[in-house]
Amino acid sequence: MKSLTELQDFFKDGYKHYLPFLTIDCAIFGYHDQQLKLLLVKNKIIIDWCLPGGFVKRGEKLDEAAGRITQERTGIKNLFLKQFKTFGDPGRNLYEKFDKQKFADLTGIEIQEDHWLMDHTVSIGFYAITDISNASPEADVFSSECAWFPIDNLPELAFDHDAMVKEALLTMRVHLYHFPIGKNMLPEKFTLKDIHAFYETMIGKKLNPSNFPNKLIALGLLEKLDEKKNIGAHRSPTFYRFNTEVYDQALKEGLVLA
Amino acid sequence: MKSLTELQDFFKDGYKHYLPFLTIDCAIFGYHDQQLKLLLVKNKIIIDWCLPGGFVKRGEKLDEAAGRITQERTGIKNLFLKQFKTFGDPGRNLYEKFDKQKFADLTGIEIQEDHWLMDHTVSIGFYAITDISNASPEADVFSSECAWFPIDNLPELAFDHDAMVKEALLTMRVHLYHFPIGKNMLPEKFTLKDIHAFYETMIGKKLNPSNFPNKLIALGLLEKLDEKKNIGAHRSPTFYRFNTEVYDQALKEGLVLA
Numbered sequence: 001m002k003s004l005t006e007l008q009d010f011f012k013d014g015y016k017h018y019l020p021f022l023t024i025d026c027a028i029f030g031y032h033d034q035q036l037k038l039l040l041v042k043n044k045i046i047i048d049w050c051l052p053g054g055f056v057k058r059g060e061k062l063d064e065a066a067g068r069i070t071q072e073r074t075g076i077k078n079l080f081l082k083q084f085k086t087f088g089d090p091g092r093n094l095y096e097k098f099d100k101q102k103f104a105d106l107t108g109i110e111i112q113e114d115h116w117l118m119d120h121t122v123s124i125g126f127y128a129i130t131d132i133s134n135a136s137p138e139a140d141v142f143s144s145e146c147a148w149f150p151i152d153n154l155p156e157l158a159f160d161h162d163a164m165v166k167e168a169l170l171t172m173r174v175h176l177y178h179f180p181i182g183k184n185m186l187p188e189k190f191t192l193k194d195i196h197a198f199y200e201t202m203i204g205k206k207l208n209p210s211n212f213p214n215k216l217i218a219l220g221l222l223e224k225l226d227e228k229k230n231i232g233a234h235r236s237p238t239f240y241r242f243n244t245e246v247y248d249q250a251l252k253e254g255l256v257l258a
Numbered sequence: 259m260k261s262l263t264e265l266q267d268f269f270k271d272g273y274k275h276y277l278p279f280l281t282i283d284c285a286i287f288g289y290h291d292q293q294l295k296l297l298l299v300k301n302k303i304i305i306d307w308c309l310p311g312g313f314v315k316r317g318e319k320l321d322e323a324a325g326r327i328t329q330e331r332t333g334i335k336n337l338f339l340k341q342f343k344t345f346g347d348p349g350r351n352l353y354e355k356f357d358k359q360k361f362a363d364l365t366g367i368e369i370q371e372d373h374w375l376m377d378h379t380v381s382i383g384f385y386a387i388t389d390i391s392n393a394s395p396e397a398d399v400f401s402s403e404c405a406w407f408p409i410d411n412l413p414e415l416a417f418d419h420d421a422m423v424k425e426a427l428l429t430m431r432v433h434l435y436h437f438p439i440g441k442n443m444l445p446e447k448f449t450l451k452d453i454h455a456f457y458e459t460m461i462g463k464k465l466n467p468s469n470f471p472n473k474l475i476a477l478g479l480l481e482k483l484d485e486k487k488n489i490g491a492h493r494s495p496t497f498y499r500f501n502t503e504v505y506d507q508a509l510k511e512g513l514v515l516a
Contacts, residue, residue, distance in 0.1 A: 021279050022346065022380055058378075061347045086344040086382050088280065089319045120316075122280055122380065124344050170512060174436045177514065254428060256435065258516030 004107070007141050011109050015116040018055035023123040024066050025053035025161065027084070027168035028074060029151070030132035031185045034201045036151045037132060038165065039073060041143040045103050048158035051165070052146070053123065066126040073146060075136040079128040080184075084171035087160055088122035127168040129202075131185045151204070173203055178254045180221055180247045189239040191229055195222070215257045220246045262365070265399050269367050273374040276313035281381040282324050283311035283419065285342070285426035286332060287409070288390035289443045292459045294409045295390060296423065297331060299401040303361050306416035309423070310404070311381065324384040331404055333394040337386040338442075342429035345418055346380035385426040387460075389443045409462070431461055436512045438479055438505045447497040449487055453480070473515045478504045 014020070028039040040049045052073040056065040066081045098118075104110050111117070137146040149155065157165065175181075182198055192213040199212045216222045223243045228236040272278070286297040298307045310331040314323040324339045356376075362368050369375070395404040407413065415423065433439075440456055450471040457470045474480045481501050486494040 019279070019378070021277070056346070059348050062344070083343055085341050086320070088314070088382070090317050120277070124346070124380075174432065174512065177435060177516070178432050254432065256516050258435065258514050 003141070007107055008109060011107060011111070011115075011117065014055065016058075018057055020055070020116045020119055021121055022056045023053055023121050024056060024062070024069055025051040025087075025123045025125050025164055026066060026070050026073075026081075027051055027125065027127040027165055027172075028070055028079070028135075029127060029129045029168075029172060030135060030148050031129065031198070031201065032132035034197050035132075036201050036204070037148040038151055038154060039135070039137060040147060040149055040155070040157070041073065041139060042145040042147075043158060044106060044142055044144050045099060046158050047099065047102070049149075049155045050158040050161045062124060066124075066128075070126075070128050072140065073138060074130065074134075075138065076130055076134055079130060081126045081128045082171075082175065084125045084127050085164070085167045086122060086124045087164060088120075089160075090120065092121065092123070092160055123164075125164050125168060127172050129172070129181065129185065134184070169204075176202055177257045180216075180242070180250045180255070183242055183244075183247060189225055189227070189241050191237040191239060193237060195240070212257060219250070219255060219257070221250065261399070265365055266367060269365060269369070269373075269375065272313065274316075276315055278313070278374045278377055279379055280314045281311055281379050282314060282320070282327055283309040283345075283381045283383050283422055284324060284328050284331075284339075285309055285383065285385040285423055285430075286328055286337070286393075287385060287387045287426075287430060288393060288406050289387065289456070289459060290390035292455050293390075294459050294462065295406040296409055296412060297393070297395060298405060298407055298413070298415070299331065299397060300403040300405075301416060302364060302400055302402050303357060304416050305357060305360065307407075307413045308416040308419045320382060324382075324386075328384075328386050330398065331396060332388065332392075333396065334388055334392055337388060339384045339386045340429070340433065342383045342385050343422070343425045344380060344382045345422060346378075347418075348378065350379065350381070350418055381422075383422050383426060385430050387430070387439065387443065392442070427462075434460055435515045438474075438500070438508045438513070441500055441502075441505060447483055447485070447499050449495040449497060451495060453498070470515060477508070477513060477515070479508065 030037040030039060039052060041052050042049050052069060054069045056062065063081065067079065070079045070081065071077055100111060132148060137148065139146040154165065156162065176199065182195065186194060186198060196207065196209050196213055200207050220243055222240045225239040225241060227239045229239055230236055288295040288297060297310060299310050300307050310327060312327045314320065321339065325337065328337045328339065329335055358369060390406060395406065397404040412423065414420065434457065440453065444452060444456060453474070454465065454467050454471055458465050478501055480498045483497040483499060485497045487497055488494055
């Protein structure tokens with residue numbers, strides 16, 4: 001949705017194309033150079049940072065909707081997405097937080113409390129993880145900015161999005177122990193130190209250096225290559241890569257890493 | 259909801275009291291004597307087994323709705339409930355699976371495709387775990403039976419409930435590694451063998467006998483008592499109990515057991 005006309009159509013007739021009660025909000029985590037960040041958008045109407053999100057289209061599958069919304073904000077197709085929790089308690093409707101004047105200035109529409117957008121909505125939270133360097137954050141017509149924030153230095157978020165981020169982080173960190181991760185975030189070949197640093201960043205705390213790497217090797221997820229990284233006279237750690245077959249199966253079936 | 263009058267009111271005016279698009283389905287796992295079971299209801303209208311569920315009331319919190327629904331079917335207040343996944347893909351509406359004649363016989367109402375109950379619904383899946391001996395399964399006016407089934411011998415379920423059970427089991431089993439469990443399912447004092455057997459039943463496979471017990475002790479979740487179980491001449495394993503303070507904190511914050 002780009003133009004003002006489209007925006008006006010959306011406000012007028014959006015309920016015909018979208019389920020007016022059902023939104024998706026996405027916690028898109030970005031990893032790069034041992035830093036974990038979160039993608040946020042600054043909403044033009046409520047003038048606050050929040051998670052990228054949108055309504056689910058009629059006839060659209062939930063995973064498709066989450067894929068569409070994350071692709072629109074990051075430019076990345078087929079992000080690996082997982083649900084973390086659904087939020088639908090009373091009091092999450094938009095109306096009270098809404099700057100009606102700002103909205104009228106922006107759209108030329110005066111919005112009333114009985115407008116379809118002001119109904120109670122239930123939002124399904126999905127999280128995704130990407131290499132920051134693969135993403136091209138892009139604001140849409142509802143937002144003035146779209147930017148990465150360090151996970152330990154987030155602004156206060158609108159609605160119940162602070163609680164969403166907390167749940168997304170908790171779920172993502174639990175999943176680190178049960179699903180393989182890293183295929184699109186580490187280079188094709190990497191050292192055990194690289195993958196250890198990656199897990200420490202994702203979990204957000206120091207880990208026993210051998211824990212994840214050893215378990216990944218034991219489960220056949222990592223393959224040792226016949227090649228060493230040359231980083232100095234007496235230091236030449238071996239390169240590893242993911243075993244794609246084992247990795248893809250573990251994504252489906254889950255495993256126990258710890 | 260017990261009487262036919264209430265049922266008729268629900269079909270006529272239910273959308274005034276319930277969110278017509280939002281249901282909750284509950285995978286209620288029951289543990290007893292090293293057996294894991296699942297509570298199912300036999301729906302009178304679609305004539306098939308399914309998970310206990312219901313609509314969310316207007317103004318009701320999601321956790322409250324899940325608590326109400328599980329209490330109605332089990333008689334247990336304050337079951338420990340956790341979301342596992344939300345289901346809302348197109349094609350989950352009731353109409354095609356609906357025996358209109360059966361429904362008319364049961365209720366005296368002829369239902370049409372534009373009836374509020376035939377709309378697209380999104381269902382939030384919650385799972386709970388209880389000691390089977392604490393529960394009193396009770397059918398409601400929509401169901402002819404409510405009964406426990408062994409987890410490895412379930413009947414085929416209606417709607418997308420087979421997929422729900424699969425997700426509920428996967429999530430519950432992942433959570434075993436990250437949240438304490440067992441307080442209302444094991445006796446107040448138990449042996450390490452008891453708790454090992456409990457985890458094996460929940461996970462559904464053989465485990466290294468020391469894995470969970472040792473980790474639980476290391477994290478302070480189990481306290482050794484100054485008392486032994488007398489089960490024969492040379493066999494007197496020590497009793498343990500949960501440390502309630504550590505247990506309750508770990509429920510909130512999560513941990514890593516493996």
